Amino acid sequence: MKEKELRRSLAVLPIGTVMKLTDLTARQIRYYEEQELIMPQRNDGNRRMYSLNDIDKLFEIKDYLDEGVNMVGIKEIYLEKEVRAKRQRELLKKPLSDNDVRRIFQNEFLSVSGLKNPDEPSFNANKPL
């Protein structure tokens, strides 16, 4: 299941193909790059080359757009997504200390009982108390 992700990350599509696939103008595609929503690679001739992941990202962006979300909003969405991914990676690295486990169960209890927002971090994996 690793080989597949690698292929999806291969930048092999020129902007012209991406335009037809996404129904976006070159202007828009480049603008989204400027907003750091996508980071296409460049080939030898300084031409942008997009991966399948980029295509998916563009479709997502387009969806958010006609859902009424603006650039800043979309940026925030992806930013928060990165934060969560990072937090999750940290949890996979180091085993939980007894202290962490206790805090997690406590947070779980509060969430289930509806006394706390589930999204609110219960502890910092980087600096366990």
Added chain:
DNA sequence: CTTCTCACA
């Protein structure tokens, strides 16, 4: 022919 950057009657 396709894409790139830059700029705006």
Added chain:
DNA sequence: TGTGAGGA
């Protein structure tokens, strides 16, 4: 975001 210039 559109569009056109000027170069690669």
